[in-house]
Amino acid sequence: MARLVESVVADYTGYVQWEKVITNNLNGARRFMALSDKLGRPAPIPSIFINGELTFMSTPASGELKDVLDRLISELDGGS
Numbered sequence: 001m002a003r004l005v006e007s008v009v010a011d012y013t014g015y016v017q018w019e020k021v022i023t024n025n026l027n028g029a030r031r032f033m034a035l036s037d038k039l040g041r042p043a044p045i046p047s048i049f050i051n052g053e054l055t056f057m058s059t060p061a062s063g064e065l066k067d068v069l070d071r072l073i074s075e076l077d078g079g080s
Contacts, residue, residue: 001046001059008065015073 002020009016021035022028023045035043039054048056048065055068 001048004059004062004065005048008062008069011066012069012073015076016069 005018005020009018019031021031023032032043035049035052035054038052043049043054044057046059047054048060050068050072056065
C-alpha cells in the first residue's frame, strides 16, 4: 500500500503530506494507538487515513485514491 500511496501523491506536491506508520517502533506504535483510540477500535492494517479519518481499510486502486484526493483538494480550493 505504501508504494501505491507514494506513487499517487507524487502528482499532488504541495497538497499532500503522507506518513507511513511503522507499528514496531515507539513513535509508530503511539500513532497507531492514537488512530485506534479515535476509531474506538484497533485501526485496520493496512489502511489509509486522510485528515485523521479512516478512508480506506484496504489497498484502493490508484484511481480511487486520486478521486478522493481530487475531491478534497477541490473542496479546499473552494470547489473550483
